[in-house]
Amino acid sequence: MEIVRRWVEFYNRRDTDGLIELTTEDYEMKSVFAGIESGGIFRGHSGFPFEYFKTLDEAYEHFDLVAEDFIDVGAAVLMVAQIDWRGRGSGAEGQDPLFAVFWLRAGKVFREESFKVRAEALEAVGLRE
Numbered sequence: 001m002e003i004v005r006r007w008v009e010f011y012n013r014r015d016t017d018g019l020i021e022l023t024t025e026d027y028e029m030k031s032v033f034a035g036i037e038s039g040g041i042f043r044g045h046s047g048f049p050f051e052y053f054k055t056l057d058e059a060y061e062h063f064d065l066v067a068e069d070f071i072d073v074g075a076a077v078l079m080v081a082q083i084d085w086r087g088r089g090s091g092a093e094g095q096d097p098l099f100a101v102f103w104l105r106a107g108k109v110f111r112e113e114s115f116k117v118r119a120e121a122l123e124a125v126g127l128r129e
Contacts, residue, residue, distance in 0.1 A: 001070045004077045004102045007109060012064045016049045023048070023109045030113040032098075033083065034059070062086040065098065073125045076103045080118070101125055 003022055010018035029048045031040040034056045042048040056063055062085060069080040079100045086093040099121035103111040115121040119129055 001072060001077050003104060003107065003109065004070055004079060005067070007102065008065050008067050008079070008081075011049075014049075014053060016053070019049045020045050024105060026110065028111050032114045032116055033063070057088075059088055060085050061088045061091075062093070066095075073101075073122075073127060076101050076125050078102075078121055078125065 007019065007022050009015075010022065023045070025044060027044065027048055029042045029052060031042065031052065034040060034042075034052055042052045064084045065079075066082040066084050067079055068082065071078040071080070079098075079102065081098045081100065082095045083098045084095050097116060097118075098114055099116070099118050100112060100114040101121055101124050102109050113121075113124060115124070122128060
């Protein structure tokens with residue numbers, strides 16, 4: 001779980017070198033908040049963190065993860081969090097729930113998928129409420 005905690009720290013600092021260090025070359029992210037045009041999927045290090053943050057920064061002036069809990073679910077870690085955000089242009093702001101599943105391989109994150117609903121995140125790792 002420490003790898004995912006560090007990943008979140010690097011994410012909030014926009015530390016691309018740190019994120020690359022913690023992810024595999026074939027890393028895949030599926031985001032519910034960024035990249036509507038691409039289906040929210042970002043692959044490899046060019047896709048994440050670079051293209052992802054570019055897409056995110058076009059839509060949001062501020063977008064941070066506020067982690068509340070990390071749950072070991074076997075081959076993955078489920079992060080329970082809030083997104084603290086402010087829209088670019090509109091100035092609208094708020095907090096929304098986020099449930100993110102991080103799959104690990106050889107001490108690195110190889111896949112991450114985010115959800116707005118806890119039950120969907122649990123289902124992604126074969127669990128139920």
